[in-house]
Each structure stands twice: as C-alpha cells, then as structure tokens.
Amino acid sequence: EVQLVESGGGLVQPGGSLRLSCAASGFTFSGYWMSWVRQAPGKGLEWVANIKQDGSEKYFVASVKGRFTISRDNAKNSLYLQMNSLRAEDTAVYYCATWERWLQFVHWGQGTLVTVSS
C-alpha cells in the first residue's frame, strides 16, 4: 500500500524558515516524480513544486520561486520542501503527492499544516 507521510509543519514567524519532509513507502520512490501541493485555509488547491526522479529537474509556482527549494533522498525514500522567507500567504496545509505525466497527482499524503504568523 502506498503511504506518504508529511511532517515538519508548525507555527513560524514571517520571514522565518521551515523544512517539510515526506516519508514514502509501498512503492518504488526513485521511479516517480514527486510534488508538493498546498491548500490555504478554506481555499482551493495550489501546485507548489515538482521534482524529477533523479532530482535533475525542478519546477516551482511563481509565488515561491527563489524562496522554496524542493529536494529528495532516494536512499531514504524521502521528499523535502525547504521554505525560506515565509509570508502570511504561505499559510496552508502542504501535501506531498506522486505525479505521473499521464495520470497526474495519483497518491497523496494527509498533509502538514504550516502557519505563518507573528
């Protein structure tokens, strides 16, 4: 059974940093693109970032470029999102998900809440 478990969320002050992790199991992690998708409270889904299987390609939504970094450790079956210079508008539940070209976002974690507030 595919499992994605996010961690690392919490309360952080504006301008601060946070690192999210996603532990994957039940599938060949190194064979999949991975993604972060977020959802602000009471709002819709917003794609944040994608990373290719070997980490050689990375893509970000415009609003986080230069502030967020996505990375992965295939040996540890883990995905990461380093978030710097956080803003109030980054407050959201952050989901990790698998992405496939023909299927899109197939498997999702349960999410971790990031709150940016003073």
Next chain:
Amino acid sequence: EIVLTQSPGTLSLSPGERATLSCRASQSVTSSYLAWYQQKPGQAPRLLIYGASSRATGIPDRFSGSGSGTDFTLTISRLEPEDFAVYYCQHYGTSWPFGQGTKVEIK
C-alpha cells in the same frame, strides 16, 4: 500561463440527481493531461479522472469525464451521499494549475 475556471461555484442537488461540473481552460489544452479530483472535508484530494475521460483505479462508473480543447465536463450520473464534496480540475502543460473548485452540496 493556462488558467482553469470551474463552474458553477456551488451545485445544490439531491441524492439520485445528476451533477454536471464544468472546467474551462483559458486556451486550448491537451486533454491527455486533464484530471479531476474529489476532496472531502479534512481529507486529501483523490484522483477521479485522468486523460479527461479515464476513471482512476477504484472509481465507480457513475463518474465520467468528457471534453476537449478548452471545455471539459465531469458528470456524476446519480449522486450518492458520499459524492457530496468539492471537485477540482487540473492540467499539466508548462505548469500544473488547478481550477478553483466546485462544491457539490446537498439540497
């Protein structure tokens, strides 16, 4: 950059009724990369439809997708109590945008 606009924002229907949800793209998109998701309160989204019209694993056949170019539709033929939720369309092209969602609520 492609923008996906979903309508209506809210659909009020009774169990057993047919639901028709629309997703319109700001320019023509590849239907192969158009997906639909269902999200219930407090849960992660679930993939329903990929390639505009193919059901994902385990999705009941009352869910169907159609469309091409700029106009796509998700149809739920007969609403079951568990189908009342928010539905999102999403496309992959030069980015991975989602529509803003349609809430299907009990009338």
